[in-house]
Amino acid sequence: MYTTIRGFVEEYRLEAGQTQKLLDALTDESLNQELAPGYRTLGQLAWHLVHNNEGMLIQAGLTFEAPAQQERPSSAKAIADAYRSVTEGLLKAVETQWTDEELSESIHLFGQTWTKGLVLYIFLKHEIHHRGQMTIVMRQAGVPVIGVYGPSKDEWAAMGAPIPE
Known part of the structure; x- marks a missing residue:
């Protein structure tokens, strides 16, 4: 749970930057890739x-x-441009409309009672959850996966480093 606007803004800028890198790597062809039949596509x-950015916070x-x-x-x-804009x-809305x-x-x-700080926390964790799903489907679609919390297998290989097991 966040207790300061600054704490959320700093962390969300970092996390949103990682999400943006993944979205920028998508191709039009990759958007229809499903994890399995009946599941969301990469584009979805x-x-x-x-x-999600609009829904929960609005x-x-x-x-x-x-x-x-x-x-x-x-x-x-x-999609990538819309994410950047949203x-x-x-x-800006969090910084100007809410206070610590x-x-x-x-x-x-x-149907639950949450603090606004908890809303921001759950919002961010929800995005991270779906970002993780995206990396799996990106790999299935043949889109190079960008490391989020460390190098991806593709990035390790590009560095010429032994791929950790």
Whole structure:
């Protein structure tokens, strides 16, 4: 749970930057890759990150611009650009619309009572969860996976380093 706006903003900027790298690596062809039949496609996961940004936080009382389009674009670049735009709007909204003191205020969300600080925490963990799913589907789609918390297998190989087991 976050107790300061600055704490959230600093961590989210880092995490959103990692998410942006993955989104920027997607190709139009990769967007239809499924993990397995009946599961979200890579494009649906990527677009969910754009609309996740708006959904949970707007319900929590923040106001910022989000794409009006509900269906995912067919262009990987359009998804990546939308995420970039929503992320900047979200950060500006958190910085200007909430205060450190307000992070301890309770709100009702998803049938539960959460503090605003907890909303920010769960929001970020939700994004990280889906980002992890994306890396698996990216590998299946043949898209080079970018390391998030350390080098990916592809990056280890590019460095000429032995791939750790």
